[in-house]
Amino acid sequence: MNRGGAAPRERLEILWYFIAAMGLILGLRLAQMQLIQAGEWRQAAERNRSQMIHQNAPRGRIYDRGGTPVATNAPAFSLIFLPGKDQSRQDLKPLALELGRQLSRDSGELIETLEQAVRMESAIRLAENLPTQTMFRLSELKTIYPGVVLIVEARRYYPFGRFASHLLGYMGKMSQREWRERKPKGYRVDSRTGRIGLENIFEDELRGRDGGLRMEVDAQGRLKRVLDKIPSEAGSNIHLTIDAAVQRAADDGLRGTLTGRGAAVAIDPRNGDLIAMSSQPDFDPNAFLSTDPSEVKSTVLELSEFNNAISGAYPPGSTFKPIVGLAALGEGRARAEDAVFCPGYFELGGRAFLCWEHKGHKRVSWLTGLALSCDVYFYTLGLRAGGAAIERYARAFGIGQRTSIPLKSEKSGHLFGPETRKRAGKGWYDGDTLNLSIGQGELTVTPLQMAIATAALANRGSVWRPRYTQKIVYADGRPDYVPKPERLGLVPAREDAWDHVQRGMEAVVSSGTGGGARIPGLNVAGKTGTAQNPHGEDHAWFIAYAAKPGEPASIAVAVLVENGGHGGATAAPVARKMILAHFGMMDPSAPRKARDVPARVPAPVPPAPPFPVRGRP
Amino acid sequence: MTMARAMRAQSGLSGRVDWTYIAAVAGLVVAGSLAMLSAASTTTFYSAILQKHFLALTLGVTLFTLTLAFNYQVFQDQAKFLYGLAILIVAATLILGKISRGQRSWVHLFGFSFQPAEMARTLVVLSLADFLDRRARRIGDLSTILLGLALCVPVMVLVLKQPDFSTALTFVPAIFGMMFVAGTDLFQLAAVFGFGGAAISVPLIYTFCQLRYPFAPAHSLPGMILSTSRMGWATAAAILLFCAVGLVVWRLASWMRVQIKPAAFAAIPILLSAALLSGIAVHRQLKGYQRNRFVAWIAPQSDAQGASYNVIQSQIAVGSGGMWGKGLFSGTQSQLGFLPERHTDFVFANVGEEMGFWGTSLILGLYVILLWRIVTAARQARDRYGYLVCAGLASTLAFQLVLNVGMCLGLMPVAGVPLPLVSYGGSSLLVTLWTLGIVANIYARRYALF
Known part of the structure; x- marks a missing residue:
C-alpha cells in the first residue's frame, strides 16, 4: 500500500555510509589498541594483577674485634596490607577497628594508613616485629579480610642492648623528603635506614637487597597465588676494632658514676684503633624496633643523639699538664730537677693565681709537681715555656682540630694561644699563659681528642687518625676492605723530655692523684683533671695508658664525667675498669664470689635472640 | 489453502530468508x-546466569521464528x-x-525479571514507521516532524x-x-x-x-561560559550576541545577493538562545552520577579510583589482549575482577582481552555484516513501512554498537x-531477537507474494 511518492532511497545510502564509517573508526581504534599499543596495555594489566610483598633483607652484621656480634638480625613477623583495586572506604573501617583492638592502636590512625595504601596502590606494613601470640591471633584475620598478609622477615637486633649506642646508631624510618631522595636506590616508603653512627655511615654496605614475593591479587586485594619468589641478599659484614669487653666496662663504668653523664674513649696507641667509645646517657637501639608504637615514641622523645665523646667540648683542666710539661722540657726551657716553692698561690701583676691546694705544696719539682698536679709549678713552667710553645705543642697533639674520625658531627674544640690571638687581632698576656698552663681559659677539647693525645704521650709522639673499622667483608665477593693505620703527625720532642713526661704520668698513678687507677702487674700511667665549669660542678677527667711490663702500651684511655667533681675519684675508676677489661683481668679489688672464677674474663656472650636466626651468617 | 500450497509457501519462505543475515545473528549469539x-x-x-541466558536464548530463537x-x-495494521x-x-x-541501583526499570513477572524499556523502543519504532x-x-511539513516527536516523547x-x-x-x-x-525537510530536521x-x-x-578549569577567573572564556549558567546578565549578553550574529550573517548574505528566507535566519539566533536556556535548565537537572560518567570520559586519569575506573580498566583489558588474546577463562583483567560489569556492559572488553584482536574484529565484522543486511532489507522492502522499520532498527x-564499543575503547562516555x-541480559536478548525477526520477516516478504 503505497501512500504517496517513493521514499528518498539515497538517504538510506547516506545512512549506510555513515554506519560503515563508524564501523571503520571502531576497527581502526581496535587495531591501534590491540596491535600497536598492546605492549603498554599489557604492562598496565600486569601491574594491576601483581603485587610485590617485600621482605627486608638481613642487614650486614657488625662484629667487635674478637668476632662477637654486636649488631645482628632476628626473624620477625610483619603484618602487611595489600589494597584492592576496587576496595571502598567502607570496607576498610571494620578491618581498622579489628586491627586497632588486636594491636591496641588508634583505629582512626589505622584507617588513614589503610587509605594511604589504597591511594598509592601499594602494599603497606601495618605492624612489625609482632610477638608470636599476636601473630597467631592476627592470622585469623587473614581469612576474614582480604588483603591482610603475615610475612616473616629479618629485623635488626642488638644483642647487648645499651651498648656503644652512639657509635652503632639505630634504625629508623625516613622522612618523606629523605625517602624521595633515596627512592632511586630502591628504598621503599616503609624501609628503615641507619639513623646515626655506623648504621648510618655504612648504610650502603650494611643494606642488603630486599627480596619479595610477587603475588597475583584480585581486584579486592585477595591473594591468589605466588607468581615469583625473589630471595633477599644479606648486606656486608663489618668487623670493628671495638673490644666488646672494654666497651661494656666503659658503658657500665660511666653509668655507675655520680652523675651517669660523660664519655670514655679507648685507643690503641700502636695504631690508632678505637677500642671503646662510650657516651652517656645512651639508649637501647632495640627500642626503636619495638612493636609498641608508644614505646618507640617515648624512646625517640628521650633520645640523646648527642655523642659526648666527639661532639662534647670541655676544658681539659689538669689533663693538659703533661703537654705543657713536654713543651717546657722539650724546648729546653726548664729542667726536671728545678724546684719551685708553692705557697698555694702565684702572684702575677699584683693578682694572685691560686693553686687547687690552698695550703700549698711547698717544694715541688717535675715528678711531684705532676703527681700532685701543683698549679703553681705549672704556672712557673708555663711562663718559662711561653704561650707560643705550648700552643705549638698542643696543636701537634691534635688539640683544636678534628681528629677526622669518619663519624658525623665531630667538634674541633678550641685551642687558644698567642698565634691564635694574633690572627684574631688581639693581644696575649702572661695571665693567658697561666690559664693555658693549667688547661683552663678558652681551651676546650673533646674526649676523643684527649684519647688521641694520650695515645701520642704513650707512643712518644705518633698522633694517629682514629680508626674503628678492622675490615669490611663484602657480601658480593669483592676483596675485603682493610683500612691501614694512618699517622696524622709526629710531636717532635727530645727523648729525655718524653722520658720525664712518661715517668711523671707513672708517678701520678703510683704516688699521686691518680691512685684510683693503680693495677698491680701493669704499668699504668695517667693524669687526673678537674676542669672548672662555669655552669656548675667541675667536670672530672682522667687520661691514662697502660702496658704489660716490658711491652709497649696497648691502650690509651680518656674518661670524662660531666660534673663528676674530682677526676681521681670519679673518672679514674672507670679508666681502671676499662684497662682491666682490655688486659682480660678480673678486678682484684672487687669481692670474689667463688674461688674458681677464672682469672681471665671471657668475652661477653651475647644473649640469645628471641627467635632462632636463619639466613646467611 | 491446500497442503501443497502451504508446503510451497514454506519452501518459498525458506528460499527467501536471508541466510547471511541469520548466520551473522547466530555468530554474534555464539x-x-x-x-x-x-x-x-x-x-x-x-x-543462575547460565540458566537465564540459555532460557532467554531458547525463547528468543522461538520468538524469532514465530515472528518470521x-x-x-500485521504490525502496521x-x-x-x-x-x-x-x-x-x-x-x-x-x-x-522494583528499584535496583536507583532505577525503577525492572518488572518481576512469574518469577522472571524483565526490563521493558527496550521492548518499548521497538514498539515506538513500529508506531513511528x-x-x-x-x-x-x-x-x-514541519508538522510531520513535530507530530512524530510528539508520538515518541511520552x-x-x-x-x-x-x-x-x-x-x-x-x-x-x-x-x-x-x-x-x-x-x-532537512533544514527543519536539523533545526x-x-x-x-x-x-x-x-x-x-x-x-x-x-x-578542566575549576577556578577559572570570571573574565576568562571558561569563566564567562560558566557565568552564563547562573542566568544573569551574562546569559542575556550571550543571547544578544546570538541575535547580532544572525543579523550580520543575514546582511552579509543579502549583500552577496544570496536569496534566503528571512525566517530561516531569524530561526538561527532564536534556536541557539532557546537551546542555551534549555541547556541551563537541563544542567540544573543533571544527576550527579550522570555528570561523573561524563567526567570519566573527558578526563579518565583524573580519579582512577572513582568514576573513570571502569574506563581505564576496560581499556587495559582490550589493549592487553593483543592479537590473539589471553585465552578464554584466563584474562587477568576479567577473571581477577578488575574489569567491572564484565559479562554485561563491558563484555566487549572481555572479548578483547581473552580473544584478542581476532575476536573483537570478528564481532565488529559480524555487526557490520548484520547492519549491511538490515540496510539491504530496507532497500528491498516491499513497502515504505518495512523500509522505515528497517532503517530505524x-x-x-x-548507535548501540558505537556507544558500547566506543565506551570499551575509551572513545565514548560510560553510558550503560x-x-x-x-552482552548478558535476558530481556535484552529476547527483545533483540524479536526485533531482528521483524527485519528478517520484512526481507523474506520483499516480493509481495503472500
Whole structure:
C-alpha cells in the first residue's frame, strides 16, 4: 500500500555510509589498541594483577674485634596490607577497628594508613616485629579480610642492648623528603635506614637487597597465588676494632658514676684503633624496633643523639699538664730537677693565681709537681715555656682540630694561644699563659681528642687518625676492605723530655692523684683533671695508658664525667675498669664470689635472640 | 489453502530468508555466549546466569521464528494497539517496577525479571514507521516532524522517569534515522535535532569547563561560559550576541545577493538562545552520577579510583589482549575482577582481552555484516513501512554498537548501553531477537507474494 511518492532511497545510502564509517573508526581504534599499543596495555594489566610483598633483607652484621656480634638480625613477623583495586572506604573501617583492638592502636590512625595504601596502590606494613601470640591471633584475620598478609622477615637486633649506642646508631624510618631522595636506590616508603653512627655511615654496605614475593591479587586485594619468589641478599659484614669487653666496662663504668653523664674513649696507641667509645646517657637501639608504637615514641622523645665523646667540648683542666710539661722540657726551657716553692698561690701583676691546694705544696719539682698536679709549678713552667710553645705543642697533639674520625658531627674544640690571638687581632698576656698552663681559659677539647693525645704521650709522639673499622667483608665477593693505620703527625720532642713526661704520668698513678687507677702487674700511667665549669660542678677527667711490663702500651684511655667533681675519684675508676677489661683481668679489688672464677674474663656472650636466626651468617 | 500450497509457501519462505543475515545473528549469539561463559565464571550466581541466558536464548530463537512466520504488515495494521502497549509497559514499570541501583526499570513477572524499556523502543519504532508512512504526502511539513516527536516523547519521558537516561538516549537515533530516511525537510530536521543537541551539549560544556578549569577567573572564556549558567546578565549578553550574529550573517548574505528566507535566519539566533536556556535548565537537572560518567570520559586519569575506573580498566583489558588474546577463562583483567560489569556492559572488553584482536574484529565484522543486511532489507522492502522499520532498527543497532564499543575503547562516555546479542541480559536478548525477526520477516516478504 503505497501512500504517496517513493521514499528518498539515497538517504538510506547516506545512512549506510555513515554506519560503515563508524564501523571503520571502531576497527581502526581496535587495531591501534590491540596491535600497536598492546605492549603498554599489557604492562598496565600486569601491574594491576601483581603485587610485590617485600621482605627486608638481613642487614650486614657488625662484629667487635674478637668476632662477637654486636649488631645482628632476628626473624620477625610483619603484618602487611595489600589494597584492592576496587576496595571502598567502607570496607576498610571494620578491618581498622579489628586491627586497632588486636594491636591496641588508634583505629582512626589505622584507617588513614589503610587509605594511604589504597591511594598509592601499594602494599603497606601495618605492624612489625609482632610477638608470636599476636601473630597467631592476627592470622585469623587473614581469612576474614582480604588483603591482610603475615610475612616473616629479618629485623635488626642488638644483642647487648645499651651498648656503644652512639657509635652503632639505630634504625629508623625516613622522612618523606629523605625517602624521595633515596627512592632511586630502591628504598621503599616503609624501609628503615641507619639513623646515626655506623648504621648510618655504612648504610650502603650494611643494606642488603630486599627480596619479595610477587603475588597475583584480585581486584579486592585477595591473594591468589605466588607468581615469583625473589630471595633477599644479606648486606656486608663489618668487623670493628671495638673490644666488646672494654666497651661494656666503659658503658657500665660511666653509668655507675655520680652523675651517669660523660664519655670514655679507648685507643690503641700502636695504631690508632678505637677500642671503646662510650657516651652517656645512651639508649637501647632495640627500642626503636619495638612493636609498641608508644614505646618507640617515648624512646625517640628521650633520645640523646648527642655523642659526648666527639661532639662534647670541655676544658681539659689538669689533663693538659703533661703537654705543657713536654713543651717546657722539650724546648729546653726548664729542667726536671728545678724546684719551685708553692705557697698555694702565684702572684702575677699584683693578682694572685691560686693553686687547687690552698695550703700549698711547698717544694715541688717535675715528678711531684705532676703527681700532685701543683698549679703553681705549672704556672712557673708555663711562663718559662711561653704561650707560643705550648700552643705549638698542643696543636701537634691534635688539640683544636678534628681528629677526622669518619663519624658525623665531630667538634674541633678550641685551642687558644698567642698565634691564635694574633690572627684574631688581639693581644696575649702572661695571665693567658697561666690559664693555658693549667688547661683552663678558652681551651676546650673533646674526649676523643684527649684519647688521641694520650695515645701520642704513650707512643712518644705518633698522633694517629682514629680508626674503628678492622675490615669490611663484602657480601658480593669483592676483596675485603682493610683500612691501614694512618699517622696524622709526629710531636717532635727530645727523648729525655718524653722520658720525664712518661715517668711523671707513672708517678701520678703510683704516688699521686691518680691512685684510683693503680693495677698491680701493669704499668699504668695517667693524669687526673678537674676542669672548672662555669655552669656548675667541675667536670672530672682522667687520661691514662697502660702496658704489660716490658711491652709497649696497648691502650690509651680518656674518661670524662660531666660534673663528676674530682677526676681521681670519679673518672679514674672507670679508666681502671676499662684497662682491666682490655688486659682480660678480673678486678682484684672487687669481692670474689667463688674461688674458681677464672682469672681471665671471657668475652661477653651475647644473649640469645628471641627467635632462632636463619639466613646467611 | 491446500497442503501443497502451504508446503510451497514454506519452501518459498525458506528460499527467501536471508541466510547471511541469520548466520551473522547466530555468530554474534555464539560469540556472546562464549564471552559470557568465561566472563561470568567468577561471579557468585554463575549457574543462575547460565540458566537465564540459555532460557532467554531458547525463547528468543522461538520468538524469532514465530515472528518470521506471519506477515509483518500485521504490525502496521495494529500500530495503535502497539503504541498503546508501549505506553502501558513503561507506565507499568514505573508503578510495579522494583528499584535496583536507583532505577525503577525492572518488572518481576512469574518469577522472571524483565526490563521493558527496550521492548518499548521497538514498539515506538513500529508506531513511528506507521505514522511516517501515513504522512507520506505531507512528509515535507514541519508538522510531520513535530507530530512524530510528539508520538515518541511520552514513552521517552516515562523511560527517563525511571530514570534510565541511557535507554532513553537510544530512542533518539531511531527517531532521527527514520525521519531522515523518510524524506523530511532537512533544514527543519536539523533545526529540531540541533536544538535538542544544543540543549544537551550546553550542560556538557558546563561540566567540561567546571572540570578542566575549576577556578577559572570570571573574565576568562571558561569563566564567562560558566557565568552564563547562573542566568544573569551574562546569559542575556550571550543571547544578544546570538541575535547580532544572525543579523550580520543575514546582511552579509543579502549583500552577496544570496536569496534566503528571512525566517530561516531569524530561526538561527532564536534556536541557539532557546537551546542555551534549555541547556541551563537541563544542567540544573543533571544527576550527579550522570555528570561523573561524563567526567570519566573527558578526563579518565583524573580519579582512577572513582568514576573513570571502569574506563581505564576496560581499556587495559582490550589493549592487553593483543592479537590473539589471553585465552578464554584466563584474562587477568576479567577473571581477577578488575574489569567491572564484565559479562554485561563491558563484555566487549572481555572479548578483547581473552580473544584478542581476532575476536573483537570478528564481532565488529559480524555487526557490520548484520547492519549491511538490515540496510539491504530496507532497500528491498516491499513497502515504505518495512523500509522505515528497517532503517530505524539499523540506526538503533549502529548507535548501540558505537556507544558500547566506543565506551570499551575509551572513545565514548560510560553510558550503560549493552551490546545487543553479545552482552548478558535476558530481556535484552529476547527483545533483540524479536526485533531482528521483524527485519528478517520484512526481507523474506520483499516480493509481495503472500
